[in-house]
Amino acid sequence: MRPDPSTTQRAAALRSLLSRAQHEYYVLDRPTMSDVDYDTLFRELQAIEREHPTLQTADSPTRRVGAPVQSAFRTRRHLVRMLSLDNAFDDAELGAFEQSVERVVGDAVHRQGYTVELKIDGAAIALTYRDGVLEAGTTRGDGTEGEDVTANIRTIGCIPLRLLGEAAPALMEIRGEVYMPFAGFEQMNETRVAAGEPVFVNPRNAAAGALRQLDPSITAQRPLRFFGYAAVLPDGTAPAKTQWELLDQLDLWGVPVAPHRARCRTMGEVATWAQTVEHETRAQLGFAIDGGVVKLNDMALQDELGIRSDRTPRWAIARKFAPDMAVTRLQRIDVSVGRTGVLTPFAVLEPVDVGGATVTYASLHNADQIAKKDLREGDYVQVVRAGDVIPYVLGPVPERRTGSETAWTMPTQCPRCDRAVQRYGDDVATYCANVACPGRLLEGLVHFASKDALDIDGLSYARIQQLLEAGLIHDVADLFDVTAAQLQALDRFGQKSADSLVAAIAAAKQQPLSRLLFGLGIRHVGAQAAQLLAKQFGHLDAIIAATPEQLGAVRGIGDIIASSVATYCADPTSRALIERLRARGVRFDEPNAVQADGPLTGATVVLTGSLSTLSRGDASALIEAAGGRVTSSVSRKTTFVVAGEEAGSKLEKAVELGIEVIDEAELIRRTRRPGG
Ligand SMILES: [Zn+2]
Known part of the structure; x- marks a missing residue:
């Protein structure tokens, strides 16, 4: 049947629309079309092309599995072409799939039935294992070749660098999905907001972006995970007889496999499984899925069915879920x-x-x-x-705009205390700078008492509101002055609850510095940063005395956190609060801190060239014993460089950046403890 002109036009329009959407999505990381719209249009084009094969052009978006290959990474050919899946949006479409399978293989399908697996909403990756050792990680790319992102893949902790067990084939590609759990995604976005960086739209974009980072150390900081779902050998076969056995085998090799997989005999069972997963399981998972994948279990039958011209297998289908x-x-x-x-x-x-x-x-x-x-x-x-x-x-x-919508601007006054609000430099956030703001006080006290801070049992949000309203407290130091008698005079407090809250507050004085530092609620200082600072400096007074440079020299502490801590410590109001906490016997030190008072505390040192009396190891040990840290490359964060004979590029870099260069004798002098 020859297509009529309007169908031809429609196909051309769909091609250009979808091509643009693909570009925005994959290349620009800036999608403007919703997934639902994309799927709908994609399927429309697919349907036209199936009915009128002459309309399928070589550059049709339906011919492409994933992202075009970017020049920043080397390309790498997949062992065997990566496929994409056809979609079923309801049970009727699942039924049509079952019929198309049975038309080819008949009753044989019932021997092994189907496997169903969660369809992870992440980024597809192929892992090449040679003799059981991870050799490469490649993005899906156009299905034939993808980007070589091995360095980034290696930073994902749950991907085995060597497969467990003995039975790994000589060469194999394991395929699966790299994803970002919700918890990590939210935490990362909070950090980005705090650092004034743009947030990621969803976990999938964040995962795909992290994989294509040019600097693997950035990828390493992203909370990425992996689930495997397929494996192929160079001849195109799989190292198992059924999909179910393959998943078991991946598990034995130490490759994570998604939970909640099942075997189903009929499409009715598949539909029931999908129903449960979509409406019950999905909310508990902790990571994003966009459907379930149904595969014919028997690999021999898969071969019999083969693949379509648009590179979708006839033996598998994705049952898509309604988006959240x-x-x-x-x-x-x-x-x-x-x-x-x-x-x-x-x-x-x-x-x-x-x-x-x-x-x-x-x-x-x-x-x-x-x-x-x-x-x-x-x-x-x-x-x-x-x-x-x-x-x-x-x-x-x-x-859907009618013209009655109104643009929004950030209020110029704090909604809780009416003081003028502020923005600092390039920071995207707006602040109420009033330390006595009732909104800030309440949240600050809630934070101070929270689990990762001083962990004060029984000091709930409602209790804090009550204490604030009664005028018993105005800041965190006041908490330690509250008496049981004062509490008993309030509503909903008996003698027992009053006594136990006072005791819980008193016990919190013994929490280590790291918790106190986090509890103070210094801008940008999360629980982890507080721990790093407390461990490195050992005492709050040492942190107060440190320069922003010394604070920033701690591994994991960036310039933003360092300057925020320094600003906080220099502020007279916070200093007064710290003194009031000290007077109430709150603990200011950290057990197990490293070299709190070494002569090189906070210093970052680079060794280069060959030293004459000390070995590299001895020199490093000397520096670390003095509280310093040895790093391998020179940057503006380097405190000084120790140069021996035949020092090369690191010495040049130090001179270029104006970093101090000293010799071995001077190092020995500087690492000597006072009076030692
Ligand atoms: Zn305010």
Whole structure:
């Protein structure tokens, strides 16, 4: 049948629309089309091309499995072509798939049935193992060749560098999905907000972006995980007779396999499994899935069925789930005040059901994000909810605007204390700088008492509100002055609860410095940074005395955190608070701290050239014993360079950056302890 002109035109329009969307998604990391719209249009084009094969052009988006290869990475050919899956959006389409399978293989399908697996919403990766050792990691690319991202893949802890057991084939490609769990994703975005960097739209984009980082040390900081789902040998066969055995084998090799897989005899069983996963399991997973994958279990039957011309296998199908996304009206944008004074805008929505839960509020991160997304009060917006993550607004639906929507700007006054708000430098956040702001006080006290800070049992949000309202406390130091008699005079306090709260507060004085430092709520200082600083400096007084450079020289502490700590310590109000905590007997030191008072505490040292009396190892030990740290490359963070004979490029770099260069004798002098 010859296609009519309108079909030809429609196919051309779809091709260009989808090509642009693919480019935005894969190359620019800036998708503008929703996944749902993309899938719908993609399927429409696929249907036209199947009906009219003459309309399928070589450059059709349906001919491409994934991202075009980028020049920044070397390309690497896949052992065997990577396929993509056809989709089923409902049970009827699953039924059609079953019929198409049975038409070819008949009753044989019932011997081994089907396997069903979670469809992880991440980035597809092929891992090459030679004699059981990880040789390369390659992105899907165009399906034939992808980008060689081996250095980044190696940073993902759960991917085995060597397969367990003895039975690994000489050469094999294990395929699977790299993903980012929700918890890590949210934490990473919070850090990015704090550092003034743009947030990632969803865990999949974050995972794909991390894989294509040019600097593997950045990838290493991203909380990436991997699930394997296939393995192929050079001849195109799999190292197992069934898909189920293959998954078992991957597990034995130490390759993570997604949970909740099952074997089903009929498509009815598959539909039931999909129903349970979509409506019950999905919310508990902790990572994103966008469906289930159904595969004919018997590999021999898979071969019999083969693949279609558009590179989709006839023996597998993806049962897609409804996205955890809905469209609703953004009634208004409100602002909350956090403990560090950060003003966080959030969306107040017309209540809407998203993935089984009613959503009324959603995070908007900061004013720049709102401007970037062009969100206006009154807009219809796309709301995403994934697992336990706080729902967030993906963006507006501009087509539904009526003209009555109003642009939003950050208030110029704090909504809790009416003081003028501030922005610092390039920081994207807006702050209430009033340390006595009631909004900040409440959140600050809640943070001080929280589990990772001083962990004060029984000091709940409601209790803190009560103490603040009664005028018993005005800052965290006041907590230690509260008496049981004062508490008993308040509502909902008996003698027992009053005594135990006072005892819990008193016990918190013995918490180590790392918890206190985190509890103080210094901007950008998370639990991990607090631990690093406490371990390195050992005592709060040493941190107060340190310069921003010395603080920033601690591994894991960046310039933003260092300058924030220094600013906090230099502030008269915080210094007064610290003295009041000291007077109340709060512990200021850290057990197991490293060289708290060494002559090189906080220093970063680079060794280069050959030393005459000391070995490299001895010199390093000397520096570390004095509290310093030895690193391999010279940067602006280097305190000084020790140069021996025939020092090369590192010496040049030090001179270029104006870093101090000393010799061995001077090093020995500097590492001597005072009086020692
Ligand atoms: Zn305020």
